[in-house]
Amino acid sequence: EYMELPAPQGEIILEQVVVVPPNAKEPSVRGVSMTINKGDVVGIVGPSAAGKSSLARIILGLWPLHNGKVRLDKADISQWEKTALGQYIGYLPQDIELFEGTISQNIARFGEVDATKVIEAAQNTGVHEMILRLPDGYDTKIGAGGATLSGGQRQRVGLARAVYNNPVLVVLDEPNSNLDELGERGLIQAVQTLKQRGTTVIIITHRPNILQVTNKLAMMKQGLLEIYGNTNEVLAKISAQAQQAKQQAQAKTQAKQPPRPAPAMPKISLSKPSS
Template sequence: MTSRQSDARTLIKAGRRTFVAGLAYAAALSGFITLLQLTVPIFMLQVHDRVINSRSYDTLAMLALLAGFGLILYGILEYIRALTFQAMAGTLVRRLNLPTLEAALTASVEGGAVKATQVLRDLSDLRGFLTSSAVMAPLEGMWCPIFLAVLFALHPYYGLLAVVSAGILVALGLLSDMFTRRLTKEANQAHIENISRISANLRYSEAIEAMGMLPNLARRWRTSQVHAADLSNMANGRGRGMHAVTRVLRLTMQIGALSLGASLVIEGDASPGSMIGATIIMSRLLAPFDSLTDNWRSWIAASSAWQRVRELLETYHAHRDTFPTPPSEGPLEVDNLIFIAQGRDLAVIKNISFRVEPGTILGVVGPSAAGKSTLARLMVGAAKPTSGGIYLDGHNVYLWERGSFGEMVGYLPQSVSLLDGTIRENIARMGEPDPRAVIEAARMAGVHEMIGRLPLGYDTPVGDGRFTLSGGQKQRIALARALYGRPRFLVLDEPNANLDAEGEAALMRAMRAMRDDGAIVVVIAHRPAIMECADKLLVLQDGRISQFGDRTSVVATLTPSRKPKLSTAGGAA
């Protein structure tokens, strides 16, 4: 078992303990609540058998006082039980929220974005389940023997009828689960896949609209939606049908209890008060079984959600240091680095090693699919090496505590995106903005004046559905985000892909300024002008180092016949 799996299992066990401990406490409360639910039937029994026969107002007043006290206590315990479930849900979500978010982020980086999105939704659904009435039904059902004992005490026939009735409802609940479990699971999976597919395709709305693909996509979506709806309707139909049968039988059994009581009263074997009390107690006894049948699908859905959360944590829970590491000014060392992407057999990065000193610009070049972007992701700890490692001042960049590592690193990925917030917040990496540091980063990226011309300047909202920026504007703001706080290690993947001449000149000035400040700058680019800033060049071909050394010496050794064909489109690898 790996340390990552061990941490994930420890986390899962802690979550399970939270659930079990809360459930045990709520179960104990449910026992007292069940006893207090006898208040009304016992009150009615005593009124019929004592008060009416004795015509005593004092007895009635005393019974009413005791019943009122019991009902007040019942309400208080019900409220405490509800707060228990609320606290349990809050504790569970707080404990799993950050690890699940980290695991979801890792899953998204490794290509599991659909699963990650669903699991984040599952965590919210689990909280909703724990605060719903569905979770209380089994707890109330486990204390039903108290009602059963009272019914046997009133008359054995009441108890026997209750046992038979409860057995029938349990059998119906099992049948309902057997008829609906598989369909419910398939329907939920179909809905998840359909929503994920639609969300993924909507990201390319411009291409869909421009090339008239909407009718074709609509037909595909409709087919998958109809299939998912058919499965859901079939499962719901069976479940509702079984619940209707259960509800009818429960009411029939209550009538049977009342009829049995009337027969016993006629024969003189029971009092009229016991007949009324037994009917109410029978109703209380059967209610949890009825609720279980109705809410069984909620338990199945919650169980599936927990299973997905557990699988995500066990699969993607990253083992990171939790102790912050102070700022570093040491070299970058790549040691026997091998990386095999999940689901693939061939390595993308094949046993490479090199070293870069502070105050150096390293240019990484090579053909498309050579592994350049993968190397960039490994350098910033966004992916875990299969073997070997990358070290900054002797610290493993993957294991480095993320908060302190983020202060050390600036990263501009090949696919640029701005988060939902203002430009100021994006440059400040969604933290509390330091106005001077934000403006300094914007000036270094050559974007300060451009931001000043926007409708709200640095407070202009960007992200999905917000103010629309051009590709070049987004890239320059993302560059300012990478430069924020003057990081000691800067990784730029195709930083000039969308830049004009002015933006490219600002980029080169920023790179030189960071180098002169003692930072390590790694840049992946294809335009010769950018590579002229590099002090060293690393040539990657098929995941291996073809050449590495000073820029002039590497360029001199690359004769036209041996030069790698540098792609002009910035292909990711």
């Protein structure tokens, strides 16, 4: 049992992290090292099965590490008691799960409902007006026998839950997968508000719109961290790599094509000169 640590500021350090998901044999993250400073807004991109969500889960302390260290404010993440750590962290997973109860209880994470903090979280994520339009507003019951929310509505309520009580670290895994244009604007507004407060934010996404609010970007592929740095610089490198790959593919295609036969010479008939 560890001594209680002071409230964290939000610095994350990964040291040669290796992750083997539960019931898997092969690692999904292979020796990743990176530093995320307090207040950074980091985008994580890459193809499916690149290890992005696995990285999120070990940063949050949800999965055990196979090897390496995850540090929050220099302390090993395992030194934090999980209940104590939870109040400092916000998480929006890919598969949003809301629980049987009211909207306000879900946003407050089923702790004591502080109405001021619940409404602040909803306003900061652009979901306040949507909630007011529900049958009983914040007291609308969801789950068994309650209101049925659409995928986009669940995602927006889940986002409000993630930012409730001003956490120091917020991890958003595909936060815009079910959002319409209005929801996307609310998401960008929420991240900008977190950024202004100095909250550390990690955003895993396939959709490029949200990258406009990031200051750092990580590109993952096959469990490896391929590129990490300033967002604009990383995007330029990714674009250059894509262009180079396209040119190489075109060159290979041209090399495989059989040479074209030389054009046939036109037949010229010489007429006998007239005398």
